[in-house]
Amino acid sequence: MQSANYEQAEFWGKSENGAKWLTYEDQLDHALAPVLDLVLDRAGLSGGQSVLDIGCGTGVSTLSAAGQVGAEGRILAVDISQPFLDRAAARSAEAGQSNISFQHADAQTFEFPPAQMDATISRFGVMFFSDSVAAFVNIAKALRLGGQMTFAAWGPLADNPWFRVPHVAAVSRLGQPPRVDRYAPGPLAFHDIDHVTGMMAKAGLSDIQAEAVPVGLASVDGADGTATLCTRVGPAARVIDHFEGDEQDVQAIQSTVAEEFRQFQTGADLYIPAVINLFQARRSE
Structure with missing residues (x-):
């Protein structure tokens, strides 16, 4: 049966842009470390708990949990x-972790063992569902009664230069690609807190809490290195791919981004x- 999120499975599992998250694994883990710290701090995990990590990527959140x-x-x-998952499993083996198992699945529809988990966490892994309400309902079934889910998502584009500056630079250089629904599955789909908490309530979750938290994302080899990273992945990369930008375009965009980042x-x-x-x-029923 085809996944409910087939396009996301194709992008992250088979496309060149999706594969870049493997290529730049170390840099991304470094830059986004404050976000993972935020998730784990708020989740308050403790010894002996069973935890579900949604959208685990290459495993940094899994290993920390x-x-x-x-x-x-x-x-x-x-x-x-x-x-x-293959990369995450390799990292787990390298670290000698024996308390981790891995599942290739669409969390929106996968039949998790019911009421087995104390907590669910996600660092940027929940913004890609075709039906977020259905996904929340399904993930909640894996939690024990009272079990808590904690997840982080990007706030508005205007508040996130890491995305906004490269996107603007790419559009200025190459043009505006076809616009998509601002709530469509993608990195910024959960930018609107009220929209997301409304879906969580509709999914029957309780004790819903949401907060826009300012953080500082660590640079990767200064302005130039950071510009390279966030031009190669994210919205700028999609603009470049759409217009089949060449290396000269990429270099020009990176130069513009680096200059903006120096502020x-x-x-x-x-x-x-x-x-x-x-x-x-929390799961309440």
Whole structure:
């Protein structure tokens, strides 16, 4: 049976742009570390818990959660991309973690063992569902009564230069690609807190909490390195791909982005300001 999120499975599992998240794994883990710290801090995981990691990617969130629940706990890591899971499993083996299992699945429809998990976490793994309400309902079934889900998503584009600056630079250079529904599955689909909490309520979740949290995303080799990274992945990369931009276009876009990013330099430090929407809720029935 074809996945309800077939297009996402194709993008993250088979496309060149999706594969870039493997290529730039270390840089992305470094840049986005404050977001993972936020998720884990709010989730408050403890020893012996069973945790479901939705959209685990290449495994940095999974490994961190495994460390927090300890040998007596367990992590079930789920992703729609088999290449990501393969890499996450390799990292787990390298770290000697024995309390992690991996599942290639569409979390919107996969039949998780019911009421087995104490908590669900996700760092940027929940904005891609074709039916978010159905996904929330399905994920909640995996939780024990009172179990909590904690997930992070990007806030509005205007508040996130990491996305906005490269996107504007790419559009200025190559043109505006066809516009899509601002709530369509994608990195910024959960930018509107009220929209998301409304879907969570519709899914029957309780104790819903949401907050726009300012964070600073770590630079990767200064303005130039960070510009390279966020031009190669994310909205700018999609614009470049749509217009079949060449290397000259890429270099011009990166140069513009690097110049914009230098405004965030403070002494030897460079952090890109970001706003992350942090959501929490519980299964009540």
